[in-house]
Amino acid sequence: MNAALRFAWRALLRDLRAGELHVLALALAIAAGAVSTVGLFTDRVERALAGQAAEVLAADLLVESSRETPAEWRNEATRRGLESARTVSLRSVAVVGERTQLVELKAADSGYPLRGRLRSAPAPDGDERVETGLPEPGSVWVDVRLLHLMDLEVGDRIGLGVSELTISRVLTFEPDRGMNVFSIGPRVLIGWQDLAGTGLVLPASRVHHHLLLAGEPTSLAGFTRWLQPRLGVDYEIEGIEQARPELRSALERAGAFLNLAALVSVLLAGVAVAMAAQRHAARQADGSAVLRCLGATRRFVLLAYASELMLLGVLAGLLGCVAGYAGQALIGGLVAGLMGGQLPPPSLAPALVGLGVALATLLGFALPPLLRLGRVSPLRVLRRDLGLPPLPGVAVYMAGGGAMVALMLWLSRDAVLTGWVLAGVLVTLLALTAAAGLLVLALRRLRRRSGLAWRFGLLNLARRARGSVAQLLAFGLALTVLLLLTVVRVDLLDAWRAKIPPGAPNLFLVNVQPDEVGALATRIEALTGDTPALYPMVRGRLVAHNGAPIDANDYPTPRARRLATREFNLSYVDQVPESNRIVAGTWWSEQAPGAVASVEQGLAETLGIGLGDRLRYRVAEREFEVTVTSLREVAWDSFRVNFFVLLPPEVLEGFPATHITSFHLPAAARAGLGDLVRSFPSVTVIDVDALLGHVRRIVDRVTLAIEFVFGFTLLAGVAVLFAAIHATLDQRRYEASLLRTLGARRSGLLRALAVEFLLLGALAGLLGALAASGIGWLLAREVFDLPWQGGGLLWLFGPLAGMAVVGLAGLAGTWRVAGQPPLAVLRRG
Amino acid sequence: MRTAEAKAIEARKVSKRVAAPEGMLQLLDGVDLQVAAGESLAVVGPSGAGKSTLLGLLAGLDLPSEGQVWLDGHDLATLDEDGRAGLRAGRVGFVFQSFQLLSNLTARENVMLPLELAGSDAAGDRADEVLARVGLAQRGAHYPHQLSGGEQQRVALARAFAPGPRILFADEPTGNLDQRTGATVGDLLFDLNREFGTTLVLVTHDHALAARCARTLALDEGRVVE
Structure with a gap:
């Protein structure tokens, strides 16, 4: 054991000095560097993104209830080092003289918001500033819409409940404003100390109490575990992941992209x-x-050589981790400014993962060839013609492959993505092998009619058929990845950006009365030039599922309990709305579909609703039952009006309905909004511009992060190229020396090598383009759920890039081969 | 199993056939051979006579198609590959035409290797001693590619003799060296052989070198001819 380790250590030092292991060490360092960079950087970016997502909650965690949260909970949170703040929200009426207006009143205690900042202005057109505090006692900050609706100015007094307060500033931004877009009237914000004086919070009032919490993830997790059994049915925890479905889908997609980079x-x-x-x-x-x-x-023998490689793995892995640490610091610094401040500090664990990955990569990929060394016949000392023993059986590859799959699963924590990447790689390898074999066969025919350099080049490719296929495979794979990361990635990211197009709706109008629909549509069309779609909305409660009455206690999660028992916004339509896709069952035809329903996929999963299930709704004291005939996937990030449950018109027509619409109002046409509000006083306008900008900013930043992370994957692709060239270096060196001995000129040899590499590059580029198109299509369709237009330029770009990259790298790698003194090489054998 | 005591090496009716494109190729055909402990034997013959094949079989690097071989009293057919390697460790030394030094170890480390494989605790000291004996005390830290051919073969001799083997197999030890260097290496080989009392089996084309052995075995087309 000791002797083997001593041998390994000496051999390693010598091989490193002699440059024997440079490519292997480089590949390992890149693996470790890429993974630790990705790990460290994504860890920091994800934490930063989570922090930004937390702004939407104004906290990291929210406990919501219609009852006040017990003081014990706040004490426990403080004990665990968490910050906390309380808010109370209720719908009330603001009174000024004879005029009244429904408002969303919020009272907040000091510390609110725990994440993000409030912004306010001294007047509707005044300069906005970031607030660090809350309204002074006796004063309120109000939404600019309240000033418009009630014809008020800053400094006026408004009545709230039994108290009268002074409007001191215009509230221009609340981080958690978007939380309930469909229920907010103009916001009125007061300090906690003024709440009791309004007399509005009484035992029977409809009040939402929020306990906001923020702090270290581990403390939050600990607190959540402590709180869970104490929640009962009255309280509900909401984390970042429950906030805003469109933000969640942006984060999930970002995770998929970054994981893909790490896996590849x-x-x-x-x-x-x-x-x-x-x-x-x-x-x-x-x-x-x-x-x-x-x-x-x-x-x-096995122990000695395996130890040498493992020692190399540790050294290269550590080097990669250091490089990863430096790399993420560099790009972290670049991105931090764009992400609006400092990224959270890097943690140690993702860096160590890099080391683990280097060793696992070594075990998974280097072990099979290494195992051959144990079976080298000692007779080889006398007979050099004895080749290496055959590669080990399938079992070793299965073990190595299994280790890699486990590693990938652990890295991505996403079986579907891992499955697709693996299937993609396997199919790509098989397709590349078959195509490469055919190409090499074709070359054999070609070589008879060509000049000397061409003949040598083609001869080399055709003669070493197996080696050429293997090289084509390696180059093809590397080019597939390079193409995926350059052309396909851009297409995918563009498609993602296009999901929130510049003209995405930024205004929602709710509570539109049926007799206002026509006039409102005309006004919107005059403002925007487009005919808006106004959807009828009927509020109904789910009373039975498959004949069983709805009981909140039957549902396992608070979210399911809340969704099942709240009032649903039901709508009726003829056609599948834009940004909706049927994923199961069929849409109703226009001919009398009967009492049927289409349910959003996510809701169906949460409530355990399947195709053929019967849902009984109560609307305005009348009940009806519908059968679920389709499940829909809804693009929540389209910012269009969407519904969980859709019914055919004949089921809902006749029930009291209001209408809802969304449209994009360009900044230039904003002035017309005031008129619109005054003309339709009962219509509630919800301005999501700020929210939309926020989500778009997140998408942009994540895209930037992904671009950086993919840069490292690109490096790994380049390492494959060099490894493939190095793989045949010994043989090329020997053959070139033989040819030189027989009188070949250096220029002739270089021309032949150029022909060989350019041809290899062009063919590999063609194969890469083929594979990249296929994988791009699959990824777009199955993983990212984006439309795939297909990179038309791939077919031209692939072979050209292949010729440039493989040609240059090949010649750079073998340049010295053609110039070496033949005798020295031949002696070494 | 029977042992051939007192005989360092014994071969009985040893044949070796290998598959070739044109059919089975007979490399050795019924070779009988005995080498007493401390004896030196030269194996001579033209290229392709089967000299190296015989050396490989006697050293247990390969197994015969027919016949039996005993090495230091052990029937090689009863041992597996690792068993034969274990038998060689510390007991059998080798010198090759192409030196076969490990390129990633220094001269000293190359000499230490068989000592370490045999479990020696003082491999370093012993290596220094033997390197000094072959006149390379100052070259211990050099890697093989930094040494001349003659120096490399002297390191190989030091490596072969360091564990004090009972048997030494030498395959054309001067074949890659010029005449003068070859003569020096040949002298060193026989001097060391005498000092260590080693049994020597020497495969060579060099008749002068063969003549220095106590006995000569001539092979032609796989058969013993004299």
């Missing part, structure tokens, strides 16, 4: 490691035979 980096580095290890094993065959000859057991 690992796989690519693995391919480079496999190739470099193969070469290393081949070069150690003589040494292994000598060791066996001198009496070393097979175990000793």
Whole structure:
């Protein structure tokens, strides 16, 4: 054992000095560097993004209830080092003289908001400033809409309940404003100390109490665990992930992109490691035979060479981790400014994951070629013609592959994504192998009619058929990834950006009366130039599911309990609305569909609703039952009006309905909004411009982060290229020396090498374009759920990029081969 | 199993056939051979006579198609590959035409290797001692590519003799060296052989070198001819 380790350490030092292991070490360092960069950077970005998402809650965690939260909970939160604040929201009426207006009153105690900042202005047109405090006692901050609706100015007094307060500022931004877009009237914000004086909070009032919490993730998790059993049915926890579905989908998609980058980096580095290890094993065959000859057991040989590689893995892994740390610091610094401040500090764990990945990559990819060394015959010391033993059986590859799959699953924490990446890689490899085989066959025919350099180049490719197929495979794979990361990635990211188009609706109008629909549509059309779609909305309560009465206690999660028992916004339509997609069952035809319903997929999952289920609704004291005939996927991030449950018109027509619409009002046409509000006083206008800007900003930042992270995957692709070139370096060196001995000129040799590499590059580029298109289509369709337009330029760009990259890298790698003194090379054999 | 005591090496009716594109190729055909402990034997013959094949079989690097081989009293057919390697460790030394030094170890480390494989605790000291004996005390830290051919073969001799083997197999030890260097290496080989009392099996084309052995075995087309 000790002797093997000593041998390994000496051999490692010598091989490192001699440059024997540079490609292998580089590939391992890139694997570790890429993964630790991705890990460290995404960890920081995800925490920063979570922080920004937390702004939408104004906290990291929210406890919501219609009852006041017990003081014990706040004490426990403080004890665990968490910040806390309380808010109370209720719908009330503001009174000024004879005029009244329904308002959304919020009282907040000091500390609110825990995440994000309030902004206010001294007057409707005044300069906005970021607030650090709350309204002074006796004063209120109000939404500008209240001033318009009640014809008020800053400094006027308004009555709230039994108290009268002074409007001191215009509230221009609340981080958690978007929480309940469909229920807010103009906001009125008061300090906690003025709440009791209004006399509005009475035991029977409809009041929402919020306990806001913020702090370290571990403390939050601990508090959540402590709180869970104490919640009962009256209280509900809301985290970042429950806030705003459109934000959640942006974060989920970002996670998918970043995970993809990490997975592809690992796989690519693995391919480079496999190739470099193969070469290393081949070069150690003589040494292994000598060791066996001198009496070393097979175990000793395996232990010695495996230890050498593991030591290398640790060194290269640590180097990669350091590089990853530096890399993420660099890009973190670049991105931090764009992300509106400092990123959270890096944590140690993702860096160590890099080291683990280097070792696992080594085990998974370098072990099979290494195992051959144990079976090298000692007779090789006398007979150099004895080749290396065949590669180990399927079991070893299965074990190595299994380790890699486990690693990928652990990295991505997403079985679907991992499955697709693996299936993509497998199918790509098979397709590339078959295509490469056919191409090499075709070359054999071609070589008869060509000039000398061409003949040598083609001859080289055709003669080493298996080696050429393997090289085509490696180059093809590397180019597939390069193309995926350059052309396809841009297409995918553009498609994602396009999901929130510049003209996404920024205004919602709710509570439109049926007799106002026509006039309102005309006014909106005059303002925007587009005919808006106004959807009828009927509020109904779900009373029975498959005949069983709804009981909140039957549902496992607070979210399910809340969704099942609250009033649903039901709507009726003929056609599947834009940004909706049927994922199960069928949409009703225009001919008398009967009492049927279409349910949003996520809601169906939460409430356990399936196709064919019967849902009984109560609307305005009348009940009716519908059968679920389709499930829909809804693009919540489209910012269009969407409904959980849709019914055919004949079921809902006749019930009292209001209408809702959304449309995009350009900034230039904003002035017309005031008139619109005055003309339709009962219509509630919800301005989501700020929210939309927020989500778009998040998408932009995440896109930027992804671009950076993919840069490292690109490096891994380049490592594969170099490993593939290095793999045949010994043989090329030997052959070039033979040809030189026989009188070949250096320029002729270089021309032949150029032909070979350019041809390899063009063919590999063609294969890469084919594979990248297929994978891009699959990813768009199955993973990211985006439309795929297909990179038309791939077919041109692929072969050109292949010729440029493989041609240059190939010549750079073999430049010295053609110039080496033949005797020195031939002597070494 | 029977043992051939007092005989360092014994081969009985040893044949070796390998598959070739044109059919089975007979490399050795019924070779009988005995080498007493401390004896030196030269194996000579033209290229392709089967000299190296015989050396490989005698050293347990390969197994015969027919016949039996005993090495230091052990029937090689009863041992598996690791068993044969264990038998060689510390007991059998090798010198090859192409030196076969491990390129990633220094001269000293190359000499230490068989000592360490045999479990020696003082491999370093012993290596220094033997390197000094072959005149390379100052070159211990050099890597093989930093040494001349003659120096490399002297390191190989030091490596072969360091564990004090009972048997030494030498395959064309001067074949890659010029005449003068070859003569020096040949002298060193026989001097060391005498000092250590090692049994020597020497495969060579060099008749002068063969003549320095106590006995010569001539092979032609896989058969013993004299």
